[in-house]
Amino acid sequence: MNVRISVSGPAADAVRRIVPQLVADRVATGITSLDSSLWGPAAEEEAAKRLGWTEAIAVSRPLLPEIAALRDELRARGIDHVVLAGMGGSSLAPEVIARTGGADLTVLDSTEPGQVRAAIADRLQRTVLVVASKSGSTVETDSQRRAYEQAFLDAGIDPATRIVVVTDPDSPLEESARAAGYRVFTADPTVGGRYSALTAFGLVPTGLAGADLAELLAEAEAIELALAIDSEENPGLVLGAAIAGTEPRRDKLAIVADGTHIVGFADWAEQLIAESTGKEGTGILPVVLGPDAPELASRPSDLQVVRLVDDAGTERFVEDTDGEIRVSGTLGAQLLAWEYATAVAGRLLGINPFDQPDVESAKVAARGLLEARPESDPAAFVSGTIEVRGTPDVIGAASDLVSAVEVLLEEIPADGYLAVQAYVDRVAHPEFGELRDLLAERSGRPVTFGWGPRFLHSTGQYHKGGPAHGAFLQLVQRPTEDLPIPGRPFTFGDLIAAQASGDASVLAEHGRPVLTLTLSDPSADLRSLRAAID
Structure with missing residues (x-):
């Protein structure tokens, strides 16, 4: 086996x-x-539409020649750099497949302006963009696509020759992509995003990047019978x-x-x-x-x-x-x-493993902020170049950065956890991940670390829908240079700020303690935060 x-x-x-x-x-x-019916009557309707992943190998195998032919066509034209614009299940599985198989795939799963700008600046003349969204309306993916379309046009490149779309049949994205002349792969609509690793969502970007898809499917097929009996x-x-x-x-x-x-x-x-x-x-x-x-x-x-x-x-x-x-x-x-x-x-x-009822709440809150565009709440106080905000249970008992961190850690229940949510450029500042071990050592409790906004499509469901024993540390990077989103009245900086603020508001509504630190100088502010934790 x-x-x-x-x-x-x-x-x-x-x-x-x-x-x-x-x-x-x-x-x-x-x-x-x-x-x-395996998950009870309440789950039956959703489960009936979400079990296609069990048949993914047979459904996906006919895609392989089509993906290989497109890869060869692109490489013959000197296009050998693959960028994936996707979130959650549309990006996490491709990243694992590509990294394990040694394929060169750039995964753009952020709305942080600097990270988007850096991705666009990397080998644009040799780039094909894979836009992956099941619903066809994911705001992050739509924004990334718009930015790349404009960059291609500015470089004198026809976007129709450089954009490949993966989406569900009849989604808004399929309709607009076909109208624009983009190459479109439709995936099995009976497979939810997080179960889509072996569908077109996992295979198209990684196959174009050079991963061995035949081997991947053969590995899965080898265990299929053992899992089925x-x-x-x-x-x-x-x-x-x-x-x-x-x-x-x-x-x-x-x-x-x-x-x-x-x-x-x-x-x-x-x-x-x-x-x-x-x-x-x-x-x-x-x-x-x-x-x-x-x-x-x-x-x-x-x-x-x-x-x-x-x-x-x-x-x-x-x-x-x-x-x-x-x-x-x-x-x-x-x-x-x-x-x-x-x-x-x-x-x-005793739950439905195929729905995500609490993911939408943060999206709704972010959309509301983008539409209303309210002034930001004033900081409770400023520590160096770090603006400090939070829920009353955290910020009301704090007077400086050290005490704010201390109070947040005290809010973790004996059976709880701390979630670090870093709305930071993860390519430019991977060192923020080091905070996880520091906070685990200090708190004595399990600590998760997620890059925003991608964790909103992942652990974000658990934060709101799971047990009410989490405490939350938001780190929000203020961009030094913003980036417009073509055709939208807001920028990438506006979008990521709304996503962080929207999620914080929903967590607060659920009674979760939140500490939000807005960073103006990530490197210096990280040093200050390390010192506060120590």
Whole structure:
């Protein structure tokens, strides 16, 4: 079997207790036969429209010659730099596939003006832009497309020769793209975004960038039968039970890449699990960790560790005092296995793993701010070049940056977590990711780190719909030079500011503590923030 899983401690107890019942209930064959009743009556209507991912391999294989032919045509014209404009499921899976396969793919999943400008300036004469959006109305992707269209025109390039669109049939984007003469790939509309790794959304950008798609689908196909049958060896059932069935439930799932050949898999799994399970006041919170993360030393009792390794061994149940899950396997096989496991986890949690009811709230709030364009709320105070704002429970007890951080950390419940949300240029300032370990060490609790606005399409669902035990640190970079969005009355700077402010307002409405730090000089302000944490 090309996915191996070993379990120990509470995860092993969950597998022994739950998997036989899943087999008896014919859950695996139910998923494969598109049985929408598996998640209860409330989920049935949505599930009936969202199980196409189980058939993705057969549906996607005919796309491969078409993608290869387009890649060869582009390269014959000297176009060998592929940029992907997409968010959430439209960008996270392609990033993993490309990085693991050594393909050169630039993923633009931000509205930060500097990051957009830098992407456009990189090899424009040799660039093809893949615009990927299921709904066809994603504001980030629409804005990125508009910016590239203008850049191509300014360079004397016909955008119709450089833009490829991936979307669902009959979406607004399909209609406008065909009218503009763009090359269009339509995807299976019965597959939700976060389950779309093996569909056109995962394959078109990575295939154009040079990834071996035939191998990827062959890897997934090799495990397809094992996932489809009701057996106690089924890796989807085993993994689903291990991550969602412990008693008491360990509802924080540390995902640690520890020797695996797969690059960036944890970020993809984070979206899949958080957006699928974080609702109705429950869920599993993925926490992406490095091998030396503080949480692995402190071992909070509500943290389940899963290690992504290159060899999980041949034994299913092992002795391990830390009670970990170890998973190994090829990329294609793991993509499909984790999708099955997440669907199983949804059944165990009693929720619908295919909807995302709380994602739209932040989008609505951001749209409202862009339409009304209100003046920004004044800062509670300014520390150096950092403007400090927050919910009353945080800011009311703070007088400087040090005390603001201190109060926010005190707001984390004993069973809670801290989410760092960095609306920062992640290409120019990857060092902001270092704050995660510092805050985990200081707080003694699991800490997630997300780049804004892409996490809004990922863990953003869990933040609002999951258990009410999170605290939130927003880092918002004030652009030194803004960038217009052609055809829109707002700029990229306006957009990302509205996205951050809109999400903060929704979190506040849900009673979550929020501390927002607006940064004018990212490098200097990061030093100040490190000092405040220390």
